[in-house]
Amino acid sequence: MDLIAELYERGRATGRPVISFELFPPKTEQGWQQLVRQALPELMALAPDYFSVTYGAGGSTQERSLELVRVLAKDFQVNTLAHLTCVNATARQIEEVLGQFRAAGVRNILALRGDPPPEQKEFAPVEGGFSYAYQLVQLLKRMGGFSVGVAAFPEGHIACREGKRADWEHLAFKIGCGADFAITQLFFDNRHYFALQDFFRERGLQVPLVPGIIPILSAAQIQKFTALCGAEIPAALAQRLAEVAQNEAATVRLGIEYAVEQCRGLLGQGAPGIHFYCLNKAHSVREIVGRLGLRRVT
Numbered sequence: 654m655d656l657i658a659e660l661y662e663r664g665r666a667t668g669r670p671v672i673s674f675e676l677f678p679p680k681t682e683q684g685w686q687q688l689v690r691q692a693l694p695e696l697m698a699l700a701p702d703y704f705s706v707t708y709g710a711g712g713s714t715q716e717r718s719l720e721l722v723r724v725l726a727k728d729f730q731v732n733t734l735a736h737l738t739c740v741n742a743t744a745r746q747i748e749e750v751l752g753q754f755r756a757a758g759v760r761n762i763l764a765l766r767g768d769p770p771p772e773q774k775e776f777a778p779v780e781g782g783f784s785y786a787y788q789l790v791q792l793l794k795r796m797g798g799f800s801v802g803v804a805a806f807p808e809g810h811i812a813c814r815e816g817k818r819a820d821w822e823h824l825a826f827k828i829g830c831g832a833d834f835a836i837t838q839l840f841f842d843n844r845h846y847f848a849l850q851d852f853f854r855e856r857g858l859q860v861p862l863v864p865g866i867i868p869i870l871s872a873a874q875i876q877k878f879t880a881l882c883g884a885e886i887p888a889a890l891a892q893r894l895a896e897v898a899q900n901e902a903a904t905v906r907l908g909i910e911y912a913v914e915q916c917r918g919l920l921g922q923g924a925p926g927i928h929f930y931c932l933n934k935a936h937s938v939r940e941i942v943g944r945l946g947l948r949r950v951t
C-alpha cells in the first residue's frame with residue numbers, strides 16, 4: 654500500500670495526474686453487492702491511484718466503512734484512503750479506530766472533524782473528544798506512519814461565520830499541523846478553486862490541493878448536496894439543468910460534459926489530479942476519464 658503523499662510526489666515528478674475515486678459504504682445488502690460485483694470492478698479497470706471511503710457518524714455506519722476499507726485494501730489490494738471524523742468520539746476511541754484501520758493495512762487517513770449530528774445545531778465535542786480536524790491531524794502525526802489528508806473548501810466552509818478567508822486561514826493552520834494533502838469540497842465554478850490555489854501560493858502552502866469533482870446524476874440530488882455544503886450552482890449550469898430536469902439520461906450526459914470541461918480547465922492550471930465523487934457508480938466517471946485521455950477505457 655502506497656502513501657498518498659508519495660503518489661502526489663510521483664505525479665508531480667512525471668506530470669501524470671493522480672486519479673482517485675470516493676466511495677461510500679452502502680446501507681443495504683443489494684447496494685453492497687452492486688458496488689462490489691459491478692461498480693468496483695469497472696472502476697478498478699480505470700486503474701485509479703487510490704480509492705477513498707467515507708465515514709459516518711454512528712455505530713453501524715462506522716462498521717460498514719471499516720468493512721469497505723478492508724475489502725479494498727485486502728481483497729482488491731488497492732491504495733485506500735480511509736476518512737475519519739471526530740463526531741461522538743473521544744480521542745481514545747479515535748485511536749482505537751485508527752488501530753483497526755492500521756490492522757486492515759490502511760496507511761492513509763483523511764482527517765475530518767465531521768458535521769454535527771442531526772440533534773445538534775452546532776458541533777460540540779464529547780468530553781475528551783476533539784473540536785477541530787487539526788487536533789486529529791496532530792494525533793495522527795504523533796502516532797506516525799500515516800499519510801494525512803484534510804478537507805478544503807474553495808467557497809469557504811458553510812459554518813464559518815467569519816467568512817471564506819477566515820476558513821482558509823484555519824485550513825492553512827490545519828496543514829501546518831502536518832497534513833500532506835488537501836481534497837476540496839465539490840464545486841462547479843473553477844474560479845473558486847483557482848482563488849484557493851492563489852491563497853496556497855500566497856501563503857507558501859506546498860501540499861497538493863486536489864479538486865473534488867462530482868459528475869451530476871440528477872438535478873434534485875445536486876440541489877440537495879449543494880444546499881448542504883453551501884456550494885454555488887452557476888446560473889448557466891442551473892439553466893442547462895432545468896432544461897433536462899425531466900430526462901435522466903440527458904441529465905447524466907450534461908453531468909459528464911460539464912465535468913469534462915471542469916477537469917480540463919483544472920488540470921490545465923496545475924491541479925495535481927482529480928478526486929471524483931463517484932457516488933458508487935462507474936458509468937459517468939468512465940466516460941469522463943476516457944474523454945480526458947487520463948486512462949484507456951475499453
Ligand SMILES: Cc1cc2nc3c(=O)[nH]c(=O)nc-3n(C[C@H](O)[C@H](O)[C@H](O)COP(=O)(O)OP(=O)(O)OC[C@H]3O[C@@H](n4cnc5c(N)ncnc54)[C@H](O)[C@@H]3O)c2cc1C
Pocket residue numbers: 706707708709710736737738763764765766767768769784785786787804805810811812813814819820821823824826827836837838839865
Ligand atoms: C473531501 C471531503 C471528504 C469528506 N468526507 C466526510 C466523511 O467521510 N464523513 C463526514 O461525516 N463528513 C465528511 N466531509 C464533510 C466534513 O466533515 C464537514 O464539512 C465538516 O463540517 C468540516 O470538517 P473539517 O474536517 O473541514 O473541519 P475543520 O477543519 O475542523 O473545520 C470545521 C469548522 O471549524 C472552523 N475552524 C477550523 N479550525 C478552527 C480553529 N482553530 N478555530 C476556529 N474555527 C476553526 C472551520 O473554519 C470550519 O468552519 C467531507 C468533506 C470533504 C471536503
